[in-house]
Amino acid sequence: MTSRNLVKLFWNTLLVGGVTTAIVGLFVRWHELQPYFVHFKIGDIISALIWLIVMGFLFSVISQMGFFAYLTIHRFGLGIFKSAALWNGIQMVLILFGLFDLVYLRYVNFAKPGDSILPYLVPALFLLIVGLVVAWMKSKETNREAFIPALFFMVVATLVEWVPVLNENAVNWFYTMVFALIACNAYQVLILHKLNKKSEQERQQRQSQSDNRAKNNKKMNKKPSI
Template identity: 80%
Template sequence: MTSRNLVKLFWNTLLVGGVTTAIVGLLVRWHELQPFFADFKVLDIISAIVWLFVMGFLFSVISQMGFFAYLTIHRFGLGIFKSVSLWNAVQVVLILFGLFDLVYLRYTNFAKSGDSLLPYLAPAFLLIIVGLAVAWIKRKETNREAFIPALFFMIVVTILEWVPVLNINSSNWFYPMVIALLACNTYQILVLHKLNAKSEQERQQKTGQKVGKGKPSVNQKGKMKKSTV
């Protein structure tokens, strides 16, 4: 990927995280922020939105760190197992372990006596639904081998990125963070192949321009012209 498209990926993902966190944060914390809107306290409203944007930027940076870390791990995995199918099988096992730990550890650490298991299953179902949808789109736009890696990234890597809030079980940031992470991760995984293709086209265009500035070629009629390749 060219540096230009890499910078574009960074800023766009940053914006996705900020906007998503601001919207979800306003909805989740509406009971706290509603008086500001009712009394039309402009400064308080702006301060709250800016704060949510800043937190969204932080979530976006965490997402991008996880994304590039997974790209590195994915290459190592392919190199170690020497087989796409075997590496995908390992990732499926890790997906199952990740989902089990997400439900079991949160339930054992935070559930009170008599609490239902259903609220602790909801986040896992959210990750599964979003992960399957994103992985299916990725497979459709690239190839079938991309399904499991995309699913692994959307589930396991998102859980790892979500750990800071999972550890404290903060109700104010629980869903704003995970939805921001899912939005950023979805954007990155679905735009990666497009930016790679665009980067390749840009490199080819630069190469063609360099060739075009060199020795002119001869067309079929014997006239001289510059190469456009």
């Protein structure tokens, strides 16, 4: 990927994180922010929105760090196991293990006696469904081999990035952060191949222009025959 498109990916993902967190945060924390809107406290409304957007930028940076870390791990995995099928199988096991931990560990650590396990199943099912949709879109736009890596990143990487909030079980940040992470992760997964293709086209265009300039210079420097 060219540096220009890499910078574009960074800023666009940053924007996705900021906007998503601001929108979700307004809904999730509405009970706290409602008085500001009822009494038209413009300064407080702007301050709250700026704070949510800044937090969204932070979530976006975490997402991008996870994305580039996974790209490195994915290459290492393919190199170590020498088989895409074997590496995909390992990723599937890790996906199931991660979803199980999301349900079981949260239930064991935070559920009260007599609580149903259903509320702890919902986030895992939601994350899996979103991951399947994004992975399907990725494989449709690229190839079948991209399905498992995309699903792994959407599920396992999101869980790893989500850990600070999962440990605290803070309801407001629980939903605000996961929606921001999902939006940023999905955007990066679905835009990467497009930016790579665009970067390749830009390199070919620059190479073509360079070749044309070289040919023109050669013609200009050629001595006239007598």
